[in-house]
Amino acid sequence: MKKLFITRPLPESVLSAAREVFDTSVRQSNLPLSAHDLRWVLREYDVVLPTLGDIFSAEVFEDVPDPRCKLLANFGVGYNHIDVAAAARSGILVSNTPGAVTDATADTALLLMLMSARRAAEGERLVRSGAWEGWHPTQMLGMHLSRKTVGIIGLGRIGQAIAQRCFYGFGMRVRYFSRTPKMMEFDARRFESLTEMAREVDVLVACVPGGPETRHLVGADVFHAMQPHAHFVNVSRGDVVDETALVAALQDRRIGGAGLDVYEHEPKVPDALRALDNVTLLPHLGTAAHEVRNSMGMMAIDNLKAFAASTPLPNAVNAV
Numbered sequence: 001m002k003k004l005f006i007t008r009p010l011p012e013s014v015l016s017a018a019r020e021v022f023d024t025s026v027r028q029s030n031l032p033l034s035a036h037d038l039r040w041v042l043r044e045y046d047v048v049l050p051t052l053g054d055i056f057s058a059e060v061f062e063d064v065p066d067p068r069c070k071l072l073a074n075f076g077v078g079y080n081h082i083d084v085a086a087a088a089r090s091g092i093l094v095s096n097t098p099g100a101v102t103d104a105t106a107d108t109a110l111l112l113m114l115m116s117a118r119r120a121a122e123g124e125r126l127v128r129s130g131a132w133e134g135w136h137p138t139q140m141l142g143m144h145l146s147r148k149t150v151g152i153i154g155l156g157r158i159g160q161a162i163a164q165r166c167f168y169g170f171g172m173r174v175r176y177f178s179r180t181p182k183m184m185e186f187d188a189r190r191f192e193s194l195t196e197m198a199r200e201v202d203v204l205v206a207c208v209p210g211g212p213e214t215r216h217l218v219g220a221d222v223f224h225a226m227q228p229h230a231h232f233v234n235v236s237r238g239d240v241v242d243e244t245a246l247v248a249a250l251q252d253r254r255i256g257g258a259g260l261d262v263y264e265h266e267p268k269v270p271d272a273l274r275a276l277d278n279v280t281l282l283p284h285l286g287t288a289a290h291e292v293r294n295s296m297g298m299m300a301i302d303n304l305k306a307f308a309a310s311t312p313l314p315n316a317v318n319a320v
């Protein structure tokens with residue numbers, strides 16, 4: 001049996017499926033692997049199932065010249081924590097879990113859109129504080145989401161699922177910023193300029209992958225272009241946004257508010273951001289549902305099984 005290392009505790013059903021095929025070791029910690037342990041697992045195991053937070057950089061791969069590991073079956077669709085080109089140079093395949101995460105992450109985007117536009121977190125804090133003085137006609141007025149315009153940054157799987165929810169659920173107009181035109185079953189206008197789109201929308205949502213190519217894609221220029229009532233939502237990766245520029249835009253009330261699931265230096269959230277009442281802060285909850293984490297695990301196991309059977313991986317993101 002090949003040796004598998006799983007870097008975090010996972011649902012029992014996923015672990016059972018893994019044990020059917022592999023001599024499986026499960027690390028009993030939810031913290032990212034240390035620099036030492038990243039190198040150790042590449043040396044000691046045939047296959048590894050990592051998650052976001054386990055930073056497999058080019059240096060890590062270069063430090064292990066002849067790795068025993070031949071597959072990193074990532075638990076999650078986003079793999080910006082793995083240098084997949086460097087992995088390939090070391091003869092290591094990388095796979096991910098697309099599709100399993102799509103609906104839950106799109107739901108989280110809608111959750112944040114509503115929470116930010118309707119000031120739900122602020123209202124919840126008010127009730128908890130005991131300072132609520134009762135309903136009145138001008139209490140905590142926010143923005144009505146129905147029939148507004150949403151601008152989606154990156155119309156991939158999650159972006160399209162958000163577009164569908166906005167169009168069918170809320171009667172919203174859909175705009176998107178994307179490198180290539182996408183076919184949707186309803187009218188969705190494409191922008192080639194992100195700032196041009198930001199000028200027009202009531203809600204701007206980021207759902208591109210993280211990494212060097214998209215780092216700080218949403219910066220001061222975008223927040224300056226947005227209308228003062230407009231909201232910004234991020235369910236992608238923290239580094240897609242210039243967090244300093246976002247804090248400034250929120251402090252100056254240059255935008256209506258923001259809803260964030262991800263942060264530039266997770267789990268660190270800047271004090272300045274936590275001090276603001278016009279931002280909703282979630283702890284990377286995008287896929288945090290029992291069924292979804294189970295499906296993600298099973299998808300990772302499918303890739304591991306394919307590797308063990310020497311058949312093509314269903315979800316390879318590089319080639320060796």
Ligand SMILES: NC(=O)C1=CN([C@@H]2O[C@H](COP(=O)(O)OP(=O)(O)OC[C@H]3O[C@@H](n4cnc5c(N)ncnc54)[C@H](O)[C@@H]3O)[C@@H](O)[C@H]2O)C=CC1
Pocket residue numbers: 077078079098099101102105153154155156157158159177178179207208209210213214235236237261262284285286287
């Ligand atoms: N908050 C959370 O818990 C979760 C976050 N995510 C994040 O969402 C990301 C997207 O996931 P999927 O939709 O499944 O991926 P996807 O690959 O289907 O979609 C990404 C889209 O972004 C586009 N894109 C990439 N670079 C771009 C650029 N520079 N400018 C404009 N468009 C660009 C791609 O062409 C593609 O259409 C993941 O990579 C991950 O980082 C995913 C799941 C859960």
Ligand SMILES: O=C(O)C(=O)CO
Pocket residue numbers: 052075076077078079101286287288
């Ligand atoms: O799948 C991903 O990319 C995640 O962020 C995990 O929820």
